[in-house]
Amino acid sequence: MYFVYILLCKDGSLYTGITTDIKRRFAEHESGTGGRYTRAKGVRKIVYKEQRMNRSAALKREAEIKSWSRPRKLKALAIELI
Numbered sequence: 001m002y003f004v005y006i007l008l009c010k011d012g013s014l015y016t017g018i019t020t021d022i023k024r025r026f027a028e029h030e031s032g033t034g035g036r037y038t039r040a041k042g043v044r045k046i047v048y049k050e051q052r053m054n055r056s057a058a059l060k061r062e063a064e065i066k067s068w069s070r071p072r073k074l075k076a077l078a079i080e081l082i
């Protein structure tokens with residue numbers, strides 16, 4: 001089972017990724033070992049997650065979400081950032 005997730009970063013930006021273990025992956029992002037983008041920006045919280053049956057489906061969904069504009073992501077996630 002794979003998860004597609006979106007993180008809210010400390011600068012208000014959004015980060016989208018996939019993982020098999022969302023708690024572990026978030027801890028990696030928090031500690032600075034999760035990836036270059038989140039190491040530079042810092043993370044606040046997970047704002048969205050969904051399950052996919054396999055890696056291929058998760059990668060396709062991740063690519064779809066990453067292609068969206070920020071306003072579309074916020075509208076789809078019903079997130080209002082201050």
